[in-house]
Amino acid sequence: MKALVINQFGGPERLQVSDYAMPSSKRRGVLIRVHAAGVNPVDYKIRNGSMKWITGRKFPRILGFDVAGTIEQADSGSKHKPGDRVFAMLPFTGGGYAEFVAVAEKYVYSIPKMISYEEAAATPLAALTAYQAFLKTNSLEAGKKVLINGASGGVGSFAVQIARAMGLEVTAVTSSKNVEFAAQLGAHRVIDYTREDFTKTGLRFDTVFDAVAKSSFPKCKGILNKNGQYITTVPNNGLFRHMPANFLRSKKASYILVKPSGGDLAIIADLIEKGQVKAVVEKTYPMDEGGAAHQLLESQRVRGKLVLVNTF
């Protein structure tokens, strides 16, 4: 099969189309013919080597954790059959930028009828991150107040919609150009961070979800209600220094590490079917132009998601 691979760490130009051994569903579960693959910041972080302490230096490597496509092969005992439309967040091995991927069935779910492969591929990793982050705060019942920093990005755009679906009162933080966008996603209030520091408005929140990890627990502590939680998507040493004291404080510092889960994806699919959640795809690229998609995503200015369409 054809795949977009890296043979060494480096810039977007390292993404090269190459022939690659066909994955086997025998070992891994179902074989998916990939119609579209979502692009996430973790992809360029692996590509440029900034995660090599986790990934190691094994090459060639196929990037990509989000796929949408059709079942090509499945066991007779599988709940999916050839031709079914499915999407998945792949486990840590990745491999989504390819014609085919094999994945355990427990990570796979049926694509809601009303959405395209591109929208489906844009969904799993980012939506699961937002959903699992809110699950961490089990006190987040309807009416509680949540602030979402980076509300226009991949994770943030899902977080706003999922928080609304959970009945939370949503305050979004974006730059000026995305204020209207965040309001359209369902935010009750939008703070433009180029005009106002969201930690100095006098407002208080039960959860601050720092979807873009541009703030910190010390900065946000003052705007948390009693028993409030700061959750970031990118933990750093500063956060790890504050976490051990969580049991001494009513206000908690924490982070989310998304896990692939067909069960959680089923909940997201249900929200999509009810019209409460929808992926926003800013741009699609043919898969062999994945480098251009990485370059744009690395600017950290993308609204919603970027998706690679399989043209191999």
Ligand SMILES: NC(=O)c1ccc[n+]([C@@H]2O[C@H](COP(=O)([O-])OP(=O)(O)OC[C@H]3O[C@@H](n4cnc5c(N)ncnc54)[C@H](OP(=O)(O)O)[C@@H]3O)[C@@H](O)[C@H]2O)c1
């Ligand atoms: N731990 C996990 O499991 C996990 C899972 C998913 C993602 N992540 C990490 O989470 C981060 C965000 O992911 P993503 O997919 O949402 O990224 P993304 O789509 O690239 O985020 C882009 C958005 O960030 C916003 N932004 C940039 N600078 C900002 C600032 N100073 N304040 C507020 N917003 C700002 C931009 O909006 P404006 O143009 O309006 O500023 C843009 O819409 C990445 O570092 C990613 O690796 C971690």
